[in-house]
Amino acid sequence: MAAKVETLETVDSVTGDYKYGFVTDIESEMAPRGLGEDTVRFISEKKREPGWLLEWRLRAYRAWTKMSAPEWANVHYPPIDYQDIYYYAAPKKKGGPKSLDEVDPELLRTYERLGIPIREREALAGIAVDAVFDSVSVATTFRGKLAEMGVIFSSMSEAVHEQPELVRKYLGSVVPYSDNFDATLNSAVFSDGTFVYVPPGVRCPMELSTYFRINAAKTGQFERTLIIADAGSYVSYLEGCTAPMRDENQLHAAVVELVALDDAEIKYSTVQNWYPGDKNGKGGIYNFVTKRGACRGRNSKISWTQVETGSAITWKYPSCILQGDNSVGEFYSVAVTNNRQQADTGTKMIHIGRNTRSRIISKGISTGHGQNTYRGLVRVLAGAEGAHNYTQCDSLLIGDKCGAHTVPYIEVKNPTARVEHEATTSKISDDQLFYCRQRGLNAEDSVTLIVNGFCRQVLQQLPMEFAVEAQKLLGVSLEGSVG
Amino acid sequence: MLEIRNLHARVDGKDILRGLTLSVNAGEVHALMGPNGSGKSTLAYLIAGRAGYERTDGEILYQGRDLLAMNVEERAREGVFLGFQYPVEIPGVSALTFLKSSVNAVRKHRGLAEYDAMEFLKVVREKAKQLDMPDGLLQRPVNVGFSGGEKKRHEIFQMALLEPTLALLDETDSGLDIDALRVVASGINRLRDPSRAILVITHYQRLLDYVVPDRIHVMAQGRLVKSGDKTLAAELEKTGYAGLGAAA
Numbered sequence: 001m002a003a004k005v006e007t008l009e010t011v012d013s014v015t016g017d018y019k020y021g022f023v024t025d026i027e028s029e030m031a032p033r034g035l036g037e038d039t040v041r042f043i044s045e046k047k048r049e050p051g052w053l054l055e056w057r058l059r060a061y062r063a064w065t066k067m068s069a070p071e072w073a074n075v076h077y078p079p080i081d082y083q084d085i086y087y088y089a090a091p092k093k094k095g096g097p098k099s100l101d102e103v104d105p106e107l108l109r110t111y112e113r114l115g116i117p118i119r120e121r122e123a124l125a126g127i128a129v130d131a132v133f134d135s136v137s138v139a140t141t142f143r144g145k146l147a148e149m150g151v152i153f154s155s156m157s158e159a160v161h162e163q164p165e166l167v168r169k170y171l172g173s174v175v176p177y178s179d180n181f182d183a184t185l186n187s188a189v190f191s192d193g194t195f196v197y198v199p200p201g202v203r204c205p206m207e208l209s210t211y212f213r214i215n216a217a218k219t220g221q222f223e224r225t226l227i228i229a230d231a232g233s234y235v236s237y238l239e240g241c242t243a244p245m246r247d248e249n250q251l252h253a254a255v256v257e258l259v260a261l262d263d264a265e266i267k268y269s270t271v272q273n274w275y276p277g278d279k280n281g282k283g284g285i286y287n288f289v290t291k292r293g294a295c296r297g298r299n300s301k302i303s304w305t306q307v308e309t310g311s312a313i314t315w316k317y318p319s320c321i322l323q324g325d326n327s328v329g330e331f332y333s334v335a336v337t338n339n340r341q342q343a344d345t346g347t348k349m350i351h352i353g354r355n356t357r358s359r360i361i362s363k364g365i366s367t368g369h370g371q372n373t374y375r376g377l378v379r380v381l382a383g384a385e386g387a388h389n390y391t392q393c394d395s396l397l398i399g400d401k402c403g404a405h406t407v408p409y410i411e412v413k414n415p416t417a418r419v420e421h422e423a424t425t426s427k428i429s430d431d432q433l434f435y436c437r438q439r440g441l442n443a444e445d446s447v448t449l450i451v452n453g454f455c456r457q458v459l460q461q462l463p464m465e466f467a468v469e470a471q472k473l474l475g476v477s478l479e480g481s482v483g
Numbered sequence: 484m485l486e487i488r489n490l491h492a493r494v495d496g497k498d499i500l501r502g503l504t505l506s507v508n509a510g511e512v513h514a515l516m517g518p519n520g521s522g523k524s525t526l527a528y529l530i531a532g533r534a535g536y537e538r539t540d541g542e543i544l545y546q547g548r549d550l551l552a553m554n555v556e557e558r559a560r561e562g563v564f565l566g567f568q569y570p571v572e573i574p575g576v577s578a579l580t581f582l583k584s585s586v587n588a589v590r591k592h593r594g595l596a597e598y599d600a601m602e603f604l605k606v607v608r609e610k611a612k613q614l615d616m617p618d619g620l621l622q623r624p625v626n627v628g629f630s631g632g633e634k635k636r637h638e639i640f641q642m643a644l645l646e647p648t649l650a651l652l653d654e655t656d657s658g659l660d661i662d663a664l665r666v667v668a669s670g671i672n673r674l675r676d677p678s679r680a681i682l683v684i685t686h687y688q689r690l691l692d693y694v695v696p697d698r699i700h701v702m703a704q705g706r707l708v709k710s711g712d713k714t715l716a717a718e719l720e721k722t723g724y725a726g727l728g729a730a731a
Contacts, residue, residue, distance in 0.1 A: 434534070436573070437559065438555060438559050438567075439559060439588075440556055440560045440585050440588035441588050443556075453575030454574065456575035
């Protein structure tokens with residue numbers, strides 16, 4: 001209820017300019033422009049990485065030079081010049097900060113402007129924030145409390161040094177370095193990211209949250225996230241993004257790997273609000289992300305929830321490999337494309353174990369000249385006795401210049417499997433708008449209300465604070481869609 | 484309150500209203516009757532501001548102001564309420580959320596503080612009790628899976644919450660069984676108020692057994708052909724519209 005009011009207020013208050021568009025002036029320490037083995041060595045050396053990791057990066061780099069960018073997605077953009085990108089930028093700082101007091105005040109002000117008061121969140125929201133500014137983690141909170149329970153929540157760079165066995169065992173075990181063009185590039189040049197390990201039987205006492213932010217000009221952002229839930233554990237992870245306004249397209253090629261062992265559960269929620277470009281499609285982030293979770297253990301569960309409102313181009317398919325018997329994969333998605341935005345997003349559910357179950361709920365909303373594609377694969381392998389998938393894909397069109405596309409792939413190799421697929425396409429009707437307006441809502445608030453209703457099944461999967469943020473974002477993203 | 488003068492209007496290029504004149508004062512309940520196609524609903528939509536309904540001549544004054552110069556939501560916020568003949572479904576949005584957004588939009592416009600979730604819940608519970616509105620209905624998505632009777636009761640409930648100055652009820656009695664009709668009628672009667680004008684559009688006189696109007700108007704071919712007091716309903720009952728020269 002309160003969220004609703006806030007949504008409406010937000011719509012009122014936003015004038016159409018990207019709300020989070022500003023640039024923080026912090027000197028970056030950059031790798032030379034362009035990509036070669038030198039760049040990979042530079043990054044690895046900067047981070048004082050062990051030899052095995054450098055070797056892994058180099059293998060990825062060499063594989064990448066033989067690959068080409070995928071062309072099957074329903075998105076269109078000029079070719080990216082990978083030699084015209086800076087692959088590493090870190091805020092200049094000697095030694096890591098031990099507490100917020102040591103963090104560059106300019107950074108803290110940036111967070112304030114973004115509406116992420118870390119101190120308040122610490123105290124009020126009970127969220128531990130591992131804030132990624134550019135590529136290096138600069139603020140990590142609540143680690144003490146988590147450490148008492150044995151939960152490791154750190155930057156990937158730190159984990160490489162402090163948890164070498166875990167990192168070595170699991171890094172690339174879900175998304176191999178040679179997986180796909182963008183993931184392979186990430187493997188070669190990933191700068192930092194988040195590492196989470198939840199020990200057996202531990203229920204992580206708080207939502208873990210990282211705010212990503214792309215800042216330095218022409219710096220590709222290559223985050224690497226690895227979350228491991230050991231037997232019988234539970235963790236909920238929140239990822240939220242905003243970015244400053246930029247003229248040039250920025251590449252973001254992140255990799256997220258999740259591993260759930262026996263009886264473990266991982267809930268991964270994303271609210272993605274990167275700069276989508278202006279009304280004519282100028283600028284905006286290219287969001288080419290590989291997210292995949294492995295339900296390795298029996299009765300394990302991985303649940304992806306995403307609200308994608310930003311980026312000029314979104315290309316991502318958070319997936320589940322259901323290896324363990326009785327394991328469960330879920331994908332809940334809202335994707336909004338306005339103006340010239342393009343999204344090609346969906347999931348892959350790979351049923352390997354017996355009695356594995358998956359559920360896909362996808363809500364695509366297109367307005368302006370936006371193009372929205374759901375692309376999903378449900379694959380049931382021969383051994384997946386009793387597997388069950390339910391897929392529901394709904395598209396909502398606002399206006400007559402946008403597009404919605406649904407591309408489901410279903411491959412079933414076991415006769416006992418049940419696979420259900422439902423899809424709908426609808427428009428906001430004049431009757432609905434008139435009804436809302438006759439009750440006193442203006443046209444934009446009416447659309448926001450109707451769209452929030454359309455997305456309800458997904459939004460209710462989000463943790464409370466995130467649901468509020470997501471509703472606000474929907475309102476802001478739909479700005480200008482009527483009238 | 485409502486002053487309609489020589490109103491002509493057109494829908495899809497077809498002339499529907501042809502010189503309708505009608506005035507309703509605060510504190511009065513008027514019934515507008517007439518056969519199908521006589522223009523009753525067109526009048527309601529025109530007053531509420533639905534797109535596609537075009538005034539070609541005449542005027543509508545609401546509290547002395549030019550109503551047609553205001554957009555849909557302005558009219559609503561200024562106190563014009565339309566009870567829909569076919570209430571619209573809004574999947575995924577609970578009736579409670581919808582009502583709160585609506586009530587707060589109106590309150591904001593009137594310079595009143597918006598209700599927070601707790602305050603609103605209190606107000607709603609109070610009203611629900613008065614109107615015998617089942618609580619569970621408000622938790623469900625707006626009009627989705629509502630029975631005909633539930634939809635109409637929901638409309639009356641919205642009217643009670645929004646406290647309009649001019650209420651138009653478009654065939655609110657259609658499709659109701661006798662029990663639902665009684666409930667809806669008592670909801671309307673409860674809202675009779677010296678500061679409020681109510682225009683009930685109906686096909687049948689049976690609603691008027693429960694909601695006794697101050698005036699009854701019979702409409703045919705886009706204008707009023709007869710007006711009278713409540714006894715006109717009984718007359719109509721005997722002669723039908725044809726007897727009044729009002730056949731379609």
